[in-house]
Amino acid sequence: MTRALGWLAVLGLVVGLGAGFGYAPREAVQGNVQRIMYLHVPAVLTAYLAFGLVLAGSIGYLATRRPSWDRLAAAAGELGVLFTGLTIVSGSIWGKPTWGTWWTWDARLTSTAVLFMVYVGYLLLRSLIEDPDARARYAAVVGILGAVNIPIVHFSVKWWRALHQPSTILGPERSPIDPAIGLALFVNWVAFTLLFAYFLARRMEIARLEEQT
Amino acid sequence: MPSNWGYVFAAYGIAAVALLTYWRHLARRTRALAARRAAKPRAA
Amino acid sequence: MSACAKEPGRSAVVAYTKRAWIVLWKDFLIERRAKEHANALLFFCLLLLFLFQFALGPDRERLATAVPGLLWLGFILAGLLGLGRSFLGERDNDCWEGLRLTPGDKSAIYLGKLAGNCVLMTAVEIILVVLFGVFYNIDLWTPAAPLALVLALGTIGLAAVGTLFAAMTTQVRARELLFPVLLLPVQVPVLLATVSATQALLLGQPLADVAHWLKLLAGADLVYVTIGILTFEFVLEG
Numbered sequence: 094m095t096r097a098l099g100w101l102a103v104l105g106l107v108v109g110l111g112a113g114f115g116y117a118p119r120e121a122v123q124g125n126v127q128r129i130m131y132l133h134v135p136a137v138l139t140a141y142l143a144f145g146l147v148l149a150g151s152i153g154y155l156a157t158r159r160p161s162w163d164r165l166a167a168a169a170g171e172l173g174v175l176f177t178g179l180t181i182v183s184g185s186i187w188g189k190p191t192w193g194t195w196w197t198w199d200a201r202l203t204s205t206a207v208l209f210m211v212y213v214g215y216l217l218l219r220s221l222i223e224d225p226d227a228r229a230r231y232a233a234v235v236g237i238l239g240a241v242n243i244p245i246v247h248f249s250v251k252w253w254r255a256l257h258q259p260s261t262i263l264g265p266e267r268s269p270i271d272p273a274i275g276l277a278l279f280v281n282w283v284a285f286t287l288l289f290a291y292f293l294a295r296r297m298e299i300a301r302l303e304e305q306t
Numbered sequence: 307m308p309s310n311w312g313y314v315f316a317a318y319g320i321a322a323v324a325l326l327t328y329w330r331h332l333a334r335r336t337r338a339l340a341a342r343r344a345a346k347p348r349a350a
Numbered sequence: 351m352s353a354c355a356k357e358p359g360r361s362a363v364v365a366y367t368k369r370a371w372i373v374l375w376k377d378f379l380i381e382r383r384a385k386e387h388a389n390a391l392l393f394f395c396l397l398l399l400f401l402f403q404f405a406l407g408p409d410r411e412r413l414a415t416a417v418p419g420l421l422w423l424g425f426i427l428a429g430l431l432g433l434g435r436s437f438l439g440e441r442d443n444d445c446w447e448g449l450r451l452t453p454g455d456k457s458a459i460y461l462g463k464l465a466g467n468c469v470l471m472t473a474v475e476i477i478l479v480v481l482f483g484v485f486y487n488i489d490l491w492t493p494a495a496p497l498a499l500v501l502a503l504g505t506i507g508l509a510a511v512g513t514l515f516a517a518m519t520t521q522v523r524a525r526e527l528l529f530p531v532l533l534l535p536v537q538v539p540v541l542l543a544t545v546s547a548t549q550a551l552l553l554g555q556p557l558a559d560v561a562h563w564l565k566l567l568a569g570a571d572l573v574y575v576t577i578g579i580l581t582f583e584f585v586l587e588g
Contacts, residue, residue, distance in 0.1 A: 126310040129317045136321075155584055175328055179321050186317040190310045210535035217531060221523050231518050234581045235532060238511065241577060242536055245570050249539035252562065253546060288325070295332050302339045306346070 095298070098291045105284030109135075109277075117277035126190050131277055133183040135285035136176045137205065142289065143173030144212065144240055151236035154229050160304060161297075163229035166236055168296035170215050172289060177209045200247075200254040207246050211239040225304070366458050373462025378469075380439060387470065391432055395477050398424045399485050410487075417488055418548035421478060422541055426508065426534075428474045433512030434529040436463055437520040446521075450586050460513060460582035464575070467509040475501050488552070496557040497548065503567035504544035510574035511536050517585045543567050 113131035120127035150166030153159070184202050185195050196202070215235050222228035381387055402420045406413050413420075440446050449459060479497075483490040490497065515532050519525045544567065547560040557564075 124310055126313055128314050132317055132321055155581070175324065179324060182320055183317045186313050186320075190313050207535055207538045214528075214532045214535060218518075218522070218528060221528060227521075230584045230587065231522075234514065234518065234577075234585060237581065238514075238536060238574075238577055241573055242539070242570075245539045245566070245573065249542040249566055252566075253542045256546060292328065292332065295336070299332065299335050299339060302336075302343070306339060306342055 095291065095294045098287065098294060102284065102287040102291045105280075105287045109281035109284035112277035112280045117274050118271065120271075120274070123191055126187060129183050129187040130274075131281045133180060133187060134278060135282040136183060137180040138282055139285045139289045140173050140176040140180055140205075140208070142286065143169045143176060144208070144243070146293075147173060147212070147215070147236045148240035151233035151240075155233050155237075160225070160229070161301075163225075163232070164297045164300040164304075165293075166229075166232060167219060167300055168293050170212055170219070170232075170236070171296060172292055174209065174212050174216060176285075176289070177205060177212065180205050181209060198254070200251045203254070204247050204250045207250070208243065211242065215239060366455055369452070369454060369458035370462035370465065373459050374465045374469075377439075377463070377466040381470075387432060387435070388473070391428055391470070391474050392477060394428055394431065395424065395474060395481060398427065398478070399481050403485070413486055414488065417482060417486060418545045418552060421482060421548060422504070422545050424478050425471065425475055425504070426537065426541065428478070429471060429508050429512060430530050430533065432470055432474065433467055433509065433516055433533075434519070434526065436467060436513055436516035441520045456583040456586050457579040459586070460517075460578050463517075464509055464513045464578065467513050468505055471505045471509055472501075475505065490552075493551040493554070496551050496560075499557075499564065500544055500547045500551065500560070500567070503564060503571055504540055506571040507540040507567060507574055508537060510571060510578050514574075514578045514582065514585065517582065539570055540567065543570075 109131065113128055117128070117131070119125055146169035147166050150162045150164075150169060153162030154166065181202065184205070188197060188202070189195050215232060218235055219228055219232050222231060402416075402424070403413070406416060406420075437446075440449055449456075452459060479490055479501075482488055512533055515529055519529045519532070522528055543563045547563040547567075550560045550563075551557075
C-alpha cells in the first residue's frame with residue numbers, strides 16, 4: 094500500500110515537473126526564475142500541512158495517550174522541518190536574481206524562518222528525552238504552543254514589515270495568476286502532498302517498529 | 307531579463323538532493339530495523 | 351471544611367488561589383533569605399549596560415536609536431537566565447515529587463510560579479529602565495505610563511512561556527541549551543511587538559498609535575497563559 098503511494102508520488106512529481114517547465118508559460122516580468130514557485134509554494138503548503146498534523150498528534154496524544162498519535166507528531170514534525178527548509182532555500186534562491194539579495198526580511202520569508210526554528214527546537218527536544226512517555230508529553234506541549242503561535246507570528250511579522258518597508262518590490266503574489274500557472278501550481282501541490290503522505294507513512298512505520306523492538 | 311536558468315536548476319537540484327537523501331535515510335533505517343528484528347531470538 | 355457544603359464552587363476557587371499564592375509566597379521567602387537570584391540578576395543588568403555600550407561604540411545617536419531593541423534584548427537575556435531556573439530549587443532539593451503529589455489542580459502551581467517570575471522580571475525591568483535612563487541619558491520618564499503597559503504585557507508573554515518551558519526542561523539533558531532554543535522562537539512576536547511599541551512611545555507617539563501592538567500582546571498573553579494552565583499538569587507528570 095505504501096509502495097503504491099510512493100509510485101503515485103513519483104508519477105505526480107514527474108507530471109508536476111512537466112507542468113512547471115513545459116506547460117506553464119514563461120512569466121512576463123520575472124522570466125524563468127519564477128518557475129521556482131512551483132517548488133517553493135507547494136513546499137510551504139506541505140510544511141503547513143505537516144505542522145497541522147503535529148498539532149493534531151500532540152492534542153491526540155495528550156487526550157488519549159495512544160502512542161500512534163505521538164508517532165504522527167514525530168513523523169510530521171520531521172517532515173515539516175524538511176519542507177520548511179526547502180521553502181526557505183528555494184525562496185532565497187528565487188530572491189537572489191529577483192531582488193538582488195539572498196535574504197530579505199520580508200514577511201513571508203521571516204515568518205517561515207521563525208517557523209523553522211520553532212520546529213527544529215521541537216525535534217531537538219524530542220532527541221534529548223529517552224523516556225517515550227515524557228518525550229511524547231513534552232513534545233506535545235511544544236507542538237501545541239508552536240502551532241497556536243503561527244498566526245501570532247504571522248501578524249506580528251507582517252505589521253513589523255509594514256513599519257520598515259514601504260515596499261515597491263513586485264512580490265511574487267502581486268501579479269494576477271495566469272490560469273496555466275495556476276494549474277501547474279496545483280499539480281505540483283498535489284504531487285508534493287502525495288510525496289508527503291508517502292514519507293509520513295514510512296516514517297510512522299519506522300517509529301512503530303522501533304517501539305516494538 | 308536574463309534567463310537565470312542556473313538559479314532554477316540550483317533550486318530544483320537542491321530540493322531533489324534533499325528529498326532523495328531523506329528517502330535514503332528512511333530506507334536505511336528500515337533496513338537496520340529489519341536486521342535487528344531478524345537478529346533477535348524471539349519471533350517478530 | 352464547613353464551607354464546602356454551602357458553596358462548593360466558591361471554595362474550590364479559593365483553595366486554588368490559595369495554592370497559587372502559597373507557591374508564590376514560598377519562592378519569595380526563599381529568595382528573600384538566600385538573595386541569590388536577585389543580586390546576580392542585578393549585577394547582570396549592570397554588565398549588560400556596559401556590554402551594549404561597548405558593542406555599539408561611543409556614538410550617542412546610534413545608541414539612542416537602538417535603545418528600544420537593547421532594552422528588550424536585555425530583558426530577554428535576563429529572562430533566559432532567571433526564568434530557566436524557575437524550577438531548579440524543586441529539582442535540586444528533591445521536591446519534584448512534592449509538586450507532583452500536590453492535591454487538586456496542578457495549574458495552580460503554574461500560576462504561582464508565573465506570578466513569582468513576573469515579579470522577578472518586573473524588578474529586572476525597572477532596574478534596566480532606570481540604568482538606561484541614567485547611563486544612556488534617555489528620557490524614560492515622560493512615556494513612563496504607556497511604557498509600563500508595554501512592559502507589563504511583554505513580561506507576561508515572556509514569563510508565561512518561560513515558566514512552562516522551564517518546568518519542562520528542568521529534567522532534560524542540556525537544559526541550559528534547550529531552554530533558550532525552545533523559548534526564543536516562540537517569543538519572536540512578543541519581541542517584535544514590544545520593541546516596535548517601545549520605539550514608537552520613545553519617539554513621543556501617543557498610546558493610540560500602538561494600540562494594535564498592545565492588542566496583539568494582550569491576545570498572545572492570553573493564549574500563552576491559557577496553554578500554560580491547560581498543559582502544565584502534563585509537564586509535571588512522570
